Amino acid sequence: MRGIIKERLFTPGPTPLLMEAQARTLTATLHHRTEAFRQLMRETLENLRYFFNTHNDVLIFTSSGTGAMEGAVANLLSPGDRVLVGTAGKFGERWVELAKVYGIEAVTVEAPYGHPLDVGEIRTRLESDGPFRAVFVQATETSTAVAHDVEAIGAVVRKYPETCLVVDAITGLGTTDLRPEEWGLDIMVGGSQKAFMIPPGLAFASVSAKAWKLIEKSKLPRYYFDFAKERKSLAKGEASYTPATTLVVSLHEALKYIRQIGRENLIANASMLAEATRAAARALGLRLFAVSSPASAVTAICAPEGMDSGLIVKEVRARFGAIVANGQGSMKGKIFRLAHLGYYDAADLFAVVAALEIVLLKLGQKVELGSGVRAAQEIYLQRCA
Amino acid sequence: MRGIIKERLFTPGPTPLLMEAQARTLTATLHHRTEAFRQLMRETLENLRYFFNTHNDVLIFTSSGTGAMEGAVANLLSPGDRVLVGTAGKFGERWVELAKVYGIEAVTVEAPYGHPLDVGEIRTRLESDGPFRAVFVQATETSTAVAHDVEAIGAVVRKYPETCLVVDAITGLGTTDLRPEEWGLDIMVGGSQKAFMIPPGLAFASVSAKAWKLIEKSKLPRYYFDFAKERKSLAKGEASYTPATTLVVSLHEALKYIRQIGRENLIANASMLAEATRAAARALGLRLFAVSSPASAVTAICAPEGMDSGLIVKEVRARFGAIVANGQGSMKGKIFRLAHLGYYDAADLFAVVAALEIVLLKLGQKVELGSGVRAAQEIYLQRCA
Numbered sequence: 001m002r003g004i005i006k007e008r009l010f011t012p013g014p015t016p017l018l019m020e021a022q023a024r025t026l027t028a029t030l031h032h033r034t035e036a037f038r039q040l041m042r043e044t045l046e047n048l049r050y051f052f053n054t055h056n057d058v059l060i061f062t063s064s065g066t067g068a069m070e071g072a073v074a075n076l077l078s079p080g081d082r083v084l085v086g087t088a089g090k091f092g093e094r095w096v097e098l099a100k101v102y103g104i105e106a107v108t109v110e111a112p113y114g115h116p117l118d119v120g121e122i123r124t125r126l127e128s129d130g131p132f133r134a135v136f137v138q139a140t141e142t143s144t145a146v147a148h149d150v151e152a153i154g155a156v157v158r159k160y161p162e163t164c165l166v167v168d169a170i171t172g173l174g175t176t177d178l179r180p181e182e183w184g185l186d187i188m189v190g191g192s193q194k195a196f197m198i199p200p201g202l203a204f205a206s207v208s209a210k211a212w213k214l215i216e217k218s219k220l221p222r223y224y225f226d227f228a229k230e231r232k233s234l235a236k237g238e239a240s241y242t243p244a245t246t247l248v249v250s251l252h253e254a255l256k257y258i259r260q261i262g263r264e265n266l267i268a269n270a271s272m273l274a275e276a277t278r279a280a281a282r283a284l285g286l287r288l289f290a291v292s293s294p295a296s297a298v299t300a301i302c303a304p305e306g307m308d309s310g311l312i313v314k315e316v317r318a319r320f321g322a323i324v325a326n327g328q329g330s331m332k333g334k335i336f337r338l339a340h341l342g343y344y345d346a347a348d349l350f351a352v353v354a355a356l357e358i359v360l361l362k363l364g365q366k367v368e369l370g371s372g373v374r375a376a377q378e379i380y381l382q383r384c385a
Numbered sequence: 386m387r388g389i390i391k392e393r394l395f396t397p398g399p400t401p402l403l404m405e406a407q408a409r410t411l412t413a414t415l416h417h418r419t420e421a422f423r424q425l426m427r428e429t430l431e432n433l434r435y436f437f438n439t440h441n442d443v444l445i446f447t448s449s450g451t452g453a454m455e456g457a458v459a460n461l462l463s464p465g466d467r468v469l470v471g472t473a474g475k476f477g478e479r480w481v482e483l484a485k486v487y488g489i490e491a492v493t494v495e496a497p498y499g500h501p502l503d504v505g506e507i508r509t510r511l512e513s514d515g516p517f518r519a520v521f522v523q524a525t526e527t528s529t530a531v532a533h534d535v536e537a538i539g540a541v542v543r544k545y546p547e548t549c550l551v552v553d554a555i556t557g558l559g560t561t562d563l564r565p566e567e568w569g570l571d572i573m574v575g576g577s578q579k580a581f582m583i584p585p586g587l588a589f590a591s592v593s594a595k596a597w598k599l600i601e602k603s604k605l606p607r608y609y610f611d612f613a614k615e616r617k618s619l620a621k622g623e624a625s626y627t628p629a630t631t632l633v634v635s636l637h638e639a640l641k642y643i644r645q646i647g648r649e650n651l652i653a654n655a656s657m658l659a660e661a662t663r664a665a666a667r668a669l670g671l672r673l674f675a676v677s678s679p680a681s682a683v684t685a686i687c688a689p690e691g692m693d694s695g696l697i698v699k700e701v702r703a704r705f706g707a708i709v710a711n712g713q714g715s716m717k718g719k720i721f722r723l724a725h726l727g728y729y730d731a732a733d734l735f736a737v738v739a740a741l742e743i744v745l746l747k748l749g750q751k752v753e754l755g756s757g758v759r760a761a762q763e764i765y766l767q768r769c770a
Contacts, residue, residue, distance in 0.1 A: 001650060001654070002650060003650050003651065003731075005730050008732065265386060268388060272388060319769070322732065346704075347706070347737070348391070352732070354732070354736075357762065358762055358766065370755030373735070373739050373754070374754040377742065377754045
């Protein structure tokens with residue numbers, strides 16, 4: 001019997017859509033050069049600052065998150081500048097590629113896949129190998145499911161008045177406590193298809209006063225991702241170029257929902273789901289890929305010895321419609337990843353863990369049915385008394 | 386922490402909506418007196434006959450299912466007619482009320498709540514107490530989660546050429562094997578908000594040749610629910626009165642999905658979910674309300690001794706957004722009901738069982754976490770190898 005199978009996204013972006021925000025776009029016949037849109041934009045910007053936990057400017061671009069990452073490079077730096085990049089996975093490596101494209105020398109501090117960046121090494125590099133115009137890191141490295149200690153990195157970088165800290169918080173936002181002013185996160189980048197609960201297409205960047213000073217003096221070419229120009233436009237409630245109007249409408253609606261839930265609760269929700277997922281994996285005898293500093297955005301689970309993780313991904317989808325992510329690059333076939341960022345709840349997790357148990361059993365593993373779910377339930381009970 | 390909680394319907398109607406069918410209505414700017422609508426209606430009627438598993442006419446009314454139930458009474462009967470009603474719950478009693486309103490004498494064969502009708506008793510009444518113009522029953526009594534043996538009842542009634550069998554299959558359709566011609570189910574009533582996966586607002590009635598003969602001679606007043614008039618309109622692809630056009634569009638789309646899944650698979654899906662729910666309830670030490678002939682449409686579970694089932698309903702909703710049904714009438718506070726009709730899958734069930742375990746535990750019951758889920762998973766594995 002093959003009955004009903006609903007599709008369920010468990011990937012770290014795109015993530016499940018908030019239907020109320022989707023529905024709102026259906027009646028949005030806005031033109032972007034009208035007062036109605038400006039009003040919507042101003043409210044959206046205010047709620048974005050709430051979500052970013054900052055009074056810094058937050059810019060919006062119609063692009064993927066990578067666009068705002070490129071913007072951070074192109075707006076902060078000048079030819080001849082050197083940067084320090086912390087890499088611990090695919091997205092860390094993206095900072096290196098971006099620097100290279102703009103002819104910027106990138107010195108790297110590398111952590112093995114599955115491990116967080118060594119803050120001491122970043123400190124040493126800054127002391128012995130500078131000056132660096134900027135330090136680029138991830139808040140959470142999605143490819144390995146690791147959280148970096150951006151608070152500690154911020155404390156190191158803020159001692160250098162001519163060095164900005166740029167944080168790719170694309171999956172960190174809404175899953176991790178982030179404090180741009182307090183911790184000195186000068187530029188923080190986000191993307192709409194993550195904890196924002198809306199489709200891909202918008203990128204965000206918060207920019208500190210310290211970063212604006214560097215931006216004024218920087219000489220790399222930029223046009224579409226010109227931060228200063230965008231700040232001027234947004235001050236009028238406008239975008240420099242035609243924005244993805246329906247996505248802005250979705251965002252406006254989703255941010256209202258997020259304010260209602262509360263930023264701290266959204267983060268605690270992801271953290272609870274991540275902890276419950278780790279407990280479930282351990283109960284099922286599965287190894288976690290990120291042990292010392294796991295992210296709350298996504299959990300990377302190692303396939304059982306000798307099994308291709310792609311098999312699990314395939315079977316969970318075929319049997320239960322659950323779309324989980326394989327590993328990327330060299331981790332493909334070795335891990336699979338379950339996301340917790342955005343519109344996920346405890347019942348979603350119970351369902352996918354029960355599904356995973358069945359799939360592992362069908363793939364020949366020894367599984368005590370219900371034991372992973374029980375471990376997840378126990379974490380739920382500890383966290384949601 | 387109170388994080389994200391998604392609302393999930395587990396009630397026996399309305400049921401979860403098929404989003405593709407909902408979305409289709411958004412671009413439906415149809416007028417009902419156009420060829421485009423007639424074409425849509427004809428395709429819908431053909432697919433309705435597929436879903437009803439019949440070559441009989443299937444009529445569509447814009448009303449709740451109760452409208453088509455009233456139509457069956459008003460179209461079949463004449464003043465002075467007597468009818469036999471099998472009652473075993475709230476919906477059986479509705480047939481009695483309908484007869485009374487039209488001044489028709491209703492003789493009842495009653496089964497205690499939680500039990501199916503005694504077919505032998507129906508046979509005896511027909512033999513000793515007739516003539517009856519019609520016999521009214523449910524395929525599945527939603528209020529008690531009992532399935533009646535309509536095949537056996539049909540075999541009894543078909544011996545009487547002047548007596549029609551009318552089956553309220555509102556929750557039976559799509560959850561139970563029903564064969565109108567083979568079993569002699571002369572009128573079979575359905576409603577859109579059940580296994581059809583669309584919102585409330587449309588009612589259906591299939592009508593056999595035997596029923597049409599009685600309808601021709603019947604004298605009770607009817608106007609909106611005039612079956613013969615509706616048949617004539619539908620033959621032209623029209624409705625006698627303005628139909629709920631967007632619901633017809635939804636229905637057209639949902640029936641395409643249902644054909645794709647297959648009627649038999651949809652029924653097997655409900656049957657698997659029902660069996661898994663019963664296994665989960667037993668594993669959690671809960672008593673089932675319908676033991677000898679449980680329906681696949683919905684499962685009625687008794688609250689633990691001394692506990693109001695309303696507490697469970699309230700907590701499952703508050704903690705997990707899952708909307709399950711309390712008992713109706715005298716069963717309120719004693720049972721709660723989980724539905725399986727329509728757009729539900731195995732992962733939905735695992736989620737709600739895990740949620741139920743937590744709620745029972747929080748309400749002071751002794752619960753082995755994961756044990757209900759495991760029982761459900763085991764049924765899944767037996768049925769979906």
